[in-house]
Amino acid sequence: MGEAVGVIGLGVMGAPMARNLLRAGHEVTVHSRSQGPVQRLVEEGAAAAATPGELAGRADVIVAMLPGEQVTAALLDGDEGLWAGARAGSILVDMGTASPGWARSLAELGAERGVAVLDAPVSGGDAGAQQGTLSIMAGGEAADVQRARPVLEALGTVTHVGEHGAGQTVKLCNQLVVGGTIALVSEALVLAAQAGVDPAQVIEVLSGGLAANRVMELRGRNFLEHDFEPGGKASFQHRDLGMALDAGRELGVPLPVTAVVDQLYVALVAAGGGELDHSALITVLERLAGRG
């Protein structure tokens, strides 16, 4: 028999993650505000918990996959909240993207209640969640990462990157490189198009040298065909760049390139593109060049 795992948050990431935990033989309890995903997972063998507290009461490892700090915070307190039900000695693994400061606060709140906390954000998107190939960046105590491994390895590859908050720091580093790369590829493609050069050839030639990157490899077609079905939503990318800049402010690390990339995402979200894939940033550069 596997471990008693609770999964809270059954969105585009959380639902397939819960499914992979079931497949790996764990005893899975789920909770979500929308009942559709709960019903489907119950049909596949999960138990449903009516409240976060009930879920926590049944789990040795609680996996939270929620869209932001505020949503997570709202589920913690009160009679039906997660802390009310959580067992001493259990582990809460917060897998949504959040600030490193939030990760440290959550770890302190957990410690007061005898609950170990890990920050363990992921990269790999919905495809990685479905295939169980997420890259999981874990921050917290080494012993707790070790205890959570049998559960997390059903979801992807786990790297312990440091203390509480370190997982979120690495995730923000990931996001600033991804968002920035999207912006650079966009600038190159718009410059080429305006000069009369076929952008498809630019991607082909650049992919053969030092300019090669995974964004061009996996999203090249999306840039060229303006297919912006997400993938990674622009609004999340924008939120994550904001957190990277906040972390930089806090630590005294100027991030001048990321600051400009963030401004371009402000423009994309302002133009109504928040629900598009983050590669839709190219439309902002096209509009700036009068090609929109």
Added chain:
Amino acid sequence: MGEAVGVIGLGVMGAPMARNLLRAGHEVTVHSRSQGPVQRLVEEGAAAAATPGELAGRADVIVAMLPGEQVTAALLDGDEGLWAGARAGSILVDMGTASPGWARSLAELGAERGVAVLDAPVSGGDAGAQQGTLSIMAGGEAADVQRARPVLEALGTVTHVGEHGAGQTVKLCNQLVVGGTIALVSEALVLAAQAGVDPAQVIEVLSGGLAANRVMELRGRNFLEHDFEPGGKASFQHRDLGMALDAGRELGVPLPVTAVVDQLYVALVAAGGGELDHSALITVLERLAGRG
């Protein structure tokens, strides 16, 4: 017997390119301002020309690999200049990085003299020049690219990307992605280090996902160990970003991210780092964060 090829400019790129043309069986004549490289190539079977005009007089295909437009321009005119000696029906292949506007002017000057001109800048650096694995981005008439192919294929892979200037446009796109990626990786590594996270782990984790890029793959060690032996010189990267921004101004394409990256290279060159590898940009970000 191969073709009669003239190679003008025998620096870190030109000399190994001339060597590869000799190995491929071409009849190679060389010219350079420094006599050391000329002597070595003569020992290996090349002929030496005393002037650009003499070189042009012996060549069906002239390969110019010079450090910038001004240097190339200075070799064209006068009694001993390239145009004075060039045969009608020959091809001048300008392989140094230059502006698309320069490429178009050079093509017009050649056309007046019956000399076909191609802009054919390269990526792949000195290693690519030595191994004959350069990525060559050719702009100009398709028929002329076809005629030059037997020569250029001794140097690397040729892609015909469009009309005169298109090769340089694609090269500038390459450079803005490379320089920008170096800046993004630098920001990520400095943010992580200041947060107490091991930068080596950041490179490892990011390389497994959408943030992966060739810069981290090939230069990761250089960032971590501060080994800035070039490679691609920062001063050339800076010059190329300037040309990309000029091309953007001319075409009406704002390049906000590249503009900031360029400013960081201004700082690197101002601090005396022009002769270092372009990955030395991380030292600018470190100094901004008080870690210099």
